[in-house]
Amino acid sequence: MSDEPPRLSDFDTTDDPASDPLFNVNDETTTQVFERKELLKVGHVPQSTRIVGRDSEIESVAAELRPIVRSDPPNNVMIYGKTGTGKSLVTRHVTERARQAAGAQDVDVGTVYVDCAQHNTHTRVARSITRTLNDEDKTGISIPRTGIGSGEYYDYLWEVLDRCYDAVIIILDEVDRLESDDVLMQLSRARESGKADCHLGIVAISNKIEYRDRLNERVKSSLREEEFVFQPYDANQLRDIMEHRRDAFKEGVLTGDVIPLTAAFAAQEHGDARKAIEILRHAGELAERQGDELVTEEHIRDAQEWAEVDRFEELLRGSTTQVKFILYALALLTKENRGSEFSTSEIFTRYQQICKQLDANVLSEHRVYELLKEQAFLGVVESTRTGGGRGQGSYLEHRLVQDTDIVLKSVLRDSRFDSIDIDE
């Protein structure tokens, strides 16, 4: 009755690990297309000369942090902008340069980057900040990984700041994902009351421009931050960005118009550089898998569609099967009929049919209506008020925002759709 986990060596292995077909080092397909694939990784930070079209943003953010070099307190910064507009990139770049420049003046600056999507409670953020900044050799403090509350982490933090740094820049990425404002409160208050003999600069990054409205007044007044809004990249900038990553591929693998095409697509859709690069990478992978030597327009188009389905699934993640039924109904209606807008009741009748067909239970019309509104809020469908097309009253018409095929594809990918035991 030992609950010892089986050791890895107990498992069957191939006789010669060096030639294990599962993990073949000499697999030629892996080297056919890519030269330095790591250039296409998400976190890849290019050199400053390779940051495209963000010169003024870099300059403005730097201006707020500049006092640090003269060991004066820096200003706080709040950055808004959609995903993939270079917010994290620019802040990381600027803070790093600030750190170096300050170092040259003998000012000891620490930087921390916290992804609030991962560390979404204030205790976790406090822990993450404190533990990254703590240099055990210098402070002699060892900070427990667990077991203490946020208050204690802050106590440690002030201690660490006092002992190690003249100034610290804290980057809070995706602050809007934080459950509460406590972190901002603590940090900004510490800065005011001079709890630590150390300057504190906060760079908060948010995807949502409305975030500031949600912040409570006290935080706002003590933060007193400068705000910047990053606009999405345009096609030219995207093209430049991708040109800079061309080295990821082998010489001559990318056919002529691949990059401009991807850039044009991406600019039109979202202006998200990260997605554009992902599409590029995925196109390369597709080519590789198919054993093609060139990445063509064809691959890009496939990768493009893959990205859209992917994005849509992301949007759909967490919604119930019932919601998928409803979207499915709407998608079918759109496909069957020529029109694209349908009233709640039309969608409901189609939805009823589908549920019957799949032997799932049927929600009330009112609920379907509510769910549709919810999806409208999430941006999956678009609902418009109309002066009754068929005569009576005003009601809502809904239509899919995404391409019908993409909706169908991602909805149908849900495994519950083809199984019979649906009873949610």
Place this chain on the structure above:
DNA sequence: CATCCACCGGAAGCCGGGGAAA
């Protein structure tokens, strides 16, 4: 202009699951 129609949308209350309290 009054009436009607078909949907809108808020309010109240039901129900089952999950966590806290006993």
Place this chain on the structure above:
DNA sequence: TTTCCCCGGCTTCCGGTGGATG
């Protein structure tokens, strides 16, 4: 463990709405 309570998803009910209709 049982009991209680809360919460979120859902239904039911009902008054409101505004163009269409005659």
